[in-house]
Amino acid sequence: MEKMEEMMHLPYNTTVKLMLGSLERNLLPDTVIRRLTRLLLSTRLRSSYKPSSELQLSELLQFAHSLQDMPIAVSTDVPKSQHYELPTSFFKLVLGNNLKYSSCYFSSASKTLEDAEEEMLKLYCERSNLKDGHTVLDVGCGWGSLTLFIAKNYSSSRVTGICNSTTQKAFIEEKCRELQLQNVDIIVADISTFEMEASYDRIFSIEMFEHMKNYKDLLKKISIWMKEDGLLFVHHFCHKAFAYHFEDKNEDDWITRYFFTGGTMPA
Structure with a gap:
């Protein structure tokens, strides 16, 4: 000591x-x-923190406007080597049974990590007003926690997941075979450049916006994939006051260096 x-x-x-x-x-x-x-x-x-609230707001607005001059995402291949292409066996050690790679909801009914995963997945479906039979797109689906949850619990729905990792795709497809799910399609793609003609009733983005820069262009792209009465459900983390880029400048930028290169903290 x-x-x-x-x-x-x-x-x-x-x-x-x-x-x-x-x-x-x-x-x-x-x-x-x-x-x-x-x-x-x-x-x-x-x-x-800035010396006054006026300067604080001015910097936040400048940051927001600057994003419109940036590409949808930067350094998209780096996170793959940092963590998305790591062996799935590692994530089985540190995540719950659903391999939910985002926050959980510890309600009064949650007793375990798996319970908290399930509670959050249920909450997504409730708040998005998801109905059985809806066509669903899960953008940035990770290891498929939401994709598989919807496929199991909304069996008349067809679920398409987009991930940026062949490791994740292989894991999800193996789980589909194990669970005998035939209503799931997984696409490996870079969302910033990916194009398609299909449209969906519900589109979910769970902790993917933090990897993006130009939200205006991203939302324009996503809107093309939505049916006329479709809904987009977004879950992202944010800071209550500050927005900033994750940049590797000092030794305290560990999260940027090893985990979140190219990321953004929304406010």
């Missing part, structure tokens, strides 16, 4: 690099992990 205290007084980037290295080797006690987390969060907040 004494050495940990000494590290906290080193230059910022040196401290973060040493701390993260120790964290990756499971050498840090919880008290130090909490302290490191608070350090990283406070640094982000200090760098983001």
Whole structure:
């Protein structure tokens, strides 16, 4: 612990690099992990807050307008090597049975991670007013948690999932054979350049917008795939005040370097 205290007084980037290295080797006690987390969060907040609310709003609006001059997405191949093409066996160790690669809903009825996955999947379907027999497009379907959930529980619906990983496609198709599901189609594609003529009653985007830049062009593309009375359901994480690009500038940009290259934090 004494050495940990000494590290906290080193230059910022040196401290973060040493701390993260120790964290990756499971050498840090919880008290130090909490302290490191608070350090990283406070640094982000200090760098983001402006002297006045007017300047804060001005920067947010400038950021929003700047996205319109960007492509729909950047660095689309990098996340594949970072995590989407990792062996599925790894994700089975850290995710629930549904391999839901996004947030869960721990309601009062949730007792396990699997329960929380199921509760969130049910909530998506309820809030999107999904009906059995609807044609469904799951954009950025990951390991198919929502695609498979809809296919199982809305058996008259046909579900198309778009992912950016052959590993994910292989896993979903194997699950379909295991569950004897014949109402699922999986497409491997880069959503920023993908085109098709099909249209759908419901389109779901679960934590995919965070990988995008030009939301205007993205939504224009998605609107072409919607039937006249179709609905788009979007779930994305966001910060209550700040919007920013995930950029690898310092040692504290671990999430960008190893996980979220090309990403965006919406506000």
